[in-house]
Amino acid sequence: MKQTISLNRNEQFLQVYKKGKRTYHKNFTLHFLPNHMETNRLGIKAGKKLAKAVKRNRVRRLIKESYRLLEPNIAIGYDLIIVAKEGCLLADSLSETKVALYHLLKHARLLIKQDGASQEGPAREESQ
Secondary structure, three states: OOOEEEOOOHHHHHHHHHHOEEEEOOOEEEEEEEOOOOOEEEEEEOOOOOOOHHHHHHHHHHHHHHHHHHHHHEOOOEEEEEEEOHHHHOOOOHHHHHHHHHHHHHHOOOEOOOOOOOOOOOOOOOOO
16 A cells, blocks of 8 residues: 555544545445545544454455555545445455445545546456
8 A cells, every 4th residue: 555544543533534425335334535635544444343353354454455456546635434334244355345445436436547548447457
């Protein structure tokens, strides 16, 4: 995550919750707020009511990896909070998490097109 730093202070989370907008998916909720910086700040919330620690940490890892794969297509200058819902435990794969995150970002209009390249969605994989 080259252009992203962690959103980890309670005041930052509260500001995004209060002043920001949100969009929904059956497995996740995305809260977002412009931060007028040259980077994005990402926060992930998977509360104790969701599951035990092992499953919560897996959900966090899947969200981080999905975000990392989509990062080149995400607009810069936003605070983003991704809140996990119970449904994300059933969708326990990277591809499903990536599709859900893509849907949220597209609905929030935070996706940008690359230089003349057509945007084919989350099915397009990066070659490494």
